[in-house]
Amino acid sequence: MENQFLVLNTMLGVLIALIVLLILVIIYLLTSRRLKDDISQTNNQQQLSKTPSDPLLHPNSSQNSSQVDPTTKIAEGNCHFHDELRGVGICSICGATLCESCIINHDSLNFCNEHFHLFLSNNWKVIEKVKTTPDQAHLGHYLYNFKEYLWNTLNTPSYIIVNYKINVEHDSIESDIELYGPEAETEALQKDIQKFKH
Numbered sequence: 001m002e003n004q005f006l007v008l009n010t011m012l013g014v015l016i017a018l019i020v021l022l023i024l025v026i027i028y029l030l031t032s033r034r035l036k037d038d039i040s041q042t043n044n045q046q047q048l049s050k051t052p053s054d055p056l057l058h059p060n061s062s063q064n065s066s067q068v069d070p071t072t073k074i075a076e077g078n079c080h081f082h083d084e085l086r087g088v089g090i091c092s093i094c095g096a097t098l099c100e101s102c103i104i105n106h107d108s109l110n111f112c113n114e115h116f117h118l119f120l121s122n123n124w125k126v127i128e129k130v131k132t133t134p135d136q137a138h139l140g141h142y143l144y145n146f147k148e149y150l151w152n153t154l155n156t157p158s159y160i161i162v163n164y165k166i167n168v169e170h171d172s173i174e175s176d177i178e179l180y181g182p183e184a185e186t187e188a189l190q191k192d193i194q195k196f197k198h
């Protein structure tokens, strides 16, 4: 009698232990799934907040291609100097597509060999600065047009630097677009660029 009672008691103990284990496993599974859901949700939100047509994050979006900063634009086609090599960036001054071995990166700008030396041998000054947001991207277009005009028509070198800032308050991306030209020509260039504003 006493023996039977002992066996029953042990079985009951084992049963209770199993039930407790099962409950623990269920709790663990539930919490880990919720955690995963939370993580994927925040990931989605991050992706969503990045969606505003930011040219840096969407370099291939044709919609904004004209506004894309030449220094961050992804190079199209092959190297200007090596037909057979893929381009990895473009020169900030002449816009030539450059391969891995031709490109010189300096202060977050890319240069071809010739214009890297030109860059180092000149003093540069800001000619014009424009603040834009994704929905006002067109405000900076004249800087690019002026740069192209300077290079193609007057053979005057210049380069553009774009600084991106995230405006937390408005949840938007702002960019400061700065056009730099040779310091000695600052005044003349600052006057010239006014004709390109509209």
Ligand SMILES: [Zn+2]
Binding pocket: 091, 092, 093, 094, 095, 096, 111, 112, 113, 114, 115
């Ligand atoms: Zn160049």
Ligand SMILES: [Zn+2]
Binding pocket: 079, 080, 081, 082, 085, 098, 099, 100, 101, 102
């Ligand atoms: Zn090359």
